[in-house]
Amino acid sequence: MKPCIPKLTIVLSLVLYSIGWLGTAQAQRSRENFDKLWQFHKGDIAIKQAVKAGKQGGLTDANVKVVEGEEAIIAYTDKNKVANYKPSDWINVNLPHDWLIEEPYIHDDNIGSQPAGNGYRLPGIGFYRKEFEVSEADSGRKITIEFDGIFRNSTVWVNGHLMGNHPSGYLPAWYDLTNVLRYGKEGKNVILVKVDATDYEGWWYEGCGIYRHVWLTKTDPLHVARFGTFVTTPSVSDREAVVSVKTTIQNEYKDPKTITLVSKLVDSKGALLNTQTVSQSIAAFDQVEIAQTGTIPQPQRWSPETPNLYKVLTEVSEAGKLVDTYETTFGVRTIALTTEGFFLNGKLYPIKGTANHQDFAGVGVALPDKLNAYRLKLLKEMGCNGYRTAHHPPTPELLDLCDQMGLLVMDENRLLTSTDNGLNDLKTLLYRDRNHPSIFMWSLENEESLEGNVTGTRILAKMVETARKIDTTRPTTAAMNHGWNEGGYSDAVDVVGYNYGQRGMQYVKDHEKFPQRKMIVSESTSYVATRGEHEDNKQKGYVSNFGMGLSWGLQPGQDWKHIVQYPYLSGTFVWSGFDYRGEPTPYRWPCVSSHFGIMDLCGFPKDGYYAYKAAWTDTPLVHVFPHWNWPGKESKPMKMRGYTNCDEVEWLVNGKRVLKQKVEPFEYIESEVVYQPGQFEARGYKGGKLVARELLQTTTAPAHLTLNADVTSLKADGTDVAIINIAIRDAKGRVVPTASNQVKFSINGPGRIIGTGNGNPSSRESDKASQRMAFNGYCQVLVQSNQSAGDIRLSATAETLKGAEVILHVH
Ligand code: GAL
DSSP: OOOOOOOOOOOHHHHHHHTOTTOOSSOSEEEEEOOSSEEEEESOOOOOOOSSTTTSSSSOTGGGOOOOSSSOSSOOOSTTOOSOOOGGGEEEEOSSOOGGGGSOOOOOTTSSSSTTTTOSOOOOEEEEEEEEOBOGGGTTSEEEEEESOOBSOEEEEETTEEEEEEOOSSSOEEEEOTTTOOBGGGOOEEEEEEEEOSSOSSSSOOOOBOOSOEEEEEEOSEEEEEEEEEEEEEEEOSSEEEEEEEEEEEEOSSSOEEEEEEEEEEOTTOOEEEEEEEEEEEOTTEEEEEEEEEEEESOOOBOSSSBOOEEEEEEEEETTEEEEEEEEEEOOOOEEEETTEEEETTEEOOEEEEEEOSOBTTTBTOOOHHHHHHHHHHHHHTTOOEEEETTSOOOHHHHHHHHHHTOEEEEEOSOOOOSHHHHHHHHHHHHHHTTOTTEEEEEEEESOTTTTSHHHHHHHHHHHHHHHHHOOSSOEEEEESSOTTSTTHHHHSSEEEEESTTGGGHHHHHHHHOTTOOEEEEEEEOOBOOTTOOSOBTTTTBOOTTOBOOTTOOOTTHHHHHHHHOGGGOEEEEEOSBOOBSOOOSOOTTOOBOOOOSBOTTOOBOTTHHHHHHHHOOSOOEEEESOSOOTTOTTSEEEEEEEESSSEEEEEETTEEEEEEEOOTTOOEEEEEEOOSSEEEEEEEETTEEEEEEEEEOOOSEEEEEEEESOSEEOSSSOOEEEEEEEEEETTSOBOTTOOOEEEEEEESSEEEEEEEOOOTTOOSOTTSSEEEOBTTEEEEEEEEOSSOEEEEEEEEETTEEEEEEEEEEO
């Protein structure tokens, strides 16, 4: 493919100045999204380190300088030629980007940290580069770049200067570019990022590349430090919340400065509630932490049901001139994890949670914010109030969404380690995330082999001590799979996490033995099921929704029954909310994804979804499965299972009652029924009153498609996404539950297809193609807006079926 190399003439900083949010020429602080107009090179480029700045070595200032012209992107001096550089090796990309999603599947169980862990795709090395200009007016400001997440082991050069290396694939990498940038006429800047993902950090699909956002921040040398505010509410009552605001101000001038710090508390509508002002001097090249205390009268509590947010607006002035502004979102809520369970705002509040990796159909780990919001919306609709960021720090935008949408977060660290690097990673996690009201716990590790071991205990204790120095307002936990009662391991954390603690009723026994122990079910269930499948099929890699209970798991809903019976367990995080690539269990190839999800990779619900919705919401519900399309099985007995939150259920086949039965809370009902094509009706009763119904009908052949977009309009920002679900229906409009037609998409207008999916864990079709096989009646296409307004027309066709079209207004 001939690359189209854009003339990168956009001067982002000037744009930001022109729309400066304070409307002044010398904006105090700007934070520019830096996701657009990158170039990507798959494969390694040999680079020798320079031994003297700008002089010798492989990638010096001289050999990365930009040469104007159609073909050249980087000119390498002959002497220091680093690679046989070809412009055609580079393609244009916008971030977030996961290149592994476009790699072929390789049937080799050895790929990954455990067999098939990475989903049969081979990660590798890639490079990203971007040219950008910085205006003369920015000279003298402090300019930093923050990568929310690069998977993994990234090395960054700017204008040939090695800025640093950052191994973690899950924590942000941050560099101060001030001294090495070229300002105004000094020329263009080039940033080069090497990503070496040849190693793994987990046992799931982890992707490859700059898969989260990038930000360029410009401030005065006198400014609020990175992650420089800490807002807590040490005392909360109906009358008043006391708000403690700690602000770290950094002076990078060579002279001492006297600053005035104003901290304004505002509500979600921006109404000013309180102002605190203090003056302070700061020595040259030094920083100070300033503590202020304000109050909010009659505070609106934050909770998943009422996600009320407040802000601290920070203003830093020097000699009457405003030099920096900063915003911190926070919430007013009380949390207490006790021996009796978890309390939110003083009330027992069991966590209805799921644990999740960052992965979605069509895009891999590179989720635009909209897809994170979509996933959280689906979880909330199911009745979830909790989210565990398994098993690593999440992208920060996910936490903003949890604050706004209302989900309590168990924020998880990646590794059990007390090395300097490990503790620094943990500190970054805590400093970055500690203002989020959604976060109620820090999870320091998951299922490490040193659990219950004295060495593990020493390491964990050091991590807890490190966390407590940064935040005492939330408890620490470890998501343990074993070793709860050995080596003092459990005593090191505030709350003991039980992964699959139902085995041998370990958590109940431990509660009796250690009544002072605070507990949470950090992981449960691991129920494997392939959406729409009702028979195991090892050859295809499918697992029936009747479930093969795994030896360490439970049936959907039974996990919740334990929380209701034993509230001291504080709640549960079901493994997992969504399917994710890699870790295909129990079968491997041709299966390439997990099917632990309550929903599949597209967010389509499996049968078990209804067990949770029944348990976690008040909406009366009956669900019954499998579907009612079984040609050849007429007059044969058929196993049917039902989930409900009603107290009695009735089943009818073609109008004739085949079952009427009382139902125990959180249990399913199961019975054999003779299959006759037509209609299966499930009715749910509460106190003898019919409150819920579900109809299964035998369909005829697929006849047409319908498209269901989650929105009718998109923002013309180049990032917004519409999720369009395609259903294959018969002539009467009923979804054909076994349909697997190939659906072709075409698009017109200011948008593009960024991926497709169908939730089939064994699908090895390209996620980036403009066609997809439907899987058991459904598939999905993701459409992202461009930066211009207009109408997007997305049409879907399938041979012999009547196609459909959806229009999305972009403005
Ligand atoms: C847990 C582990 C998860 C996942 C799950 C599958 O033990 O924490 O990452 O592997 O098992 O059941």
